[in-house]
Amino acid sequence: MAGLGSVATLPVAIYLTRFSSSYELLHAGFTIPVGVALGLLAVILGRRSRRRSALRLGRGDRDWAARAGVVLGLLGLGLAAAGLVSIAVYGLLEYAGTR
Numbered sequence: 001m002a003g004l005g006s007v008a009t010l011p012v013a014i015y016l017t018r019f020s021s022s023y024e025l026l027h028a029g030f031t032i033p034v035g036v037a038l039g040l041l042a043v044i045l046g047r048r049s050r051r052r053s054a055l056r057l058g059r060g061d062r063d064w065a066a067r068a069g070v071v072l073g074l075l076g077l078g079l080a081a082a083g084l085v086s087i088a089v090y091g092l093l094e095y096a097g098t099r
Contacts, residue, residue: 003042003069006076009035010083029087035080042073 013028046069053063 002038002045003072003076006035006038006042007072007079009038009076010079026087026090029083032080032083032087035076035083039073039076039080042069042076046070046073 009031010028013031014025017023017025017028046066049066049069050063053066
């Protein structure tokens, strides 16, 4: 669930800017730390689950869920990094435009 939340955080925040007059696109950047936190949590939980499953004698039934959590967590971290880069470029362009 943390991986899915990490992937959905930034796109949902951007989508919600369409329906609010006081909530602008730049404000969606405040959800980047939430996406990073959920992504890290998903990766940590997924790796912990895979490690526990490896310690058992048989393969666990939840191994696919752990892999999906890690993949979604990494994807969420990538989306948060892309959002951070876009805000940094916007800030740089704003700074260069005022000089």
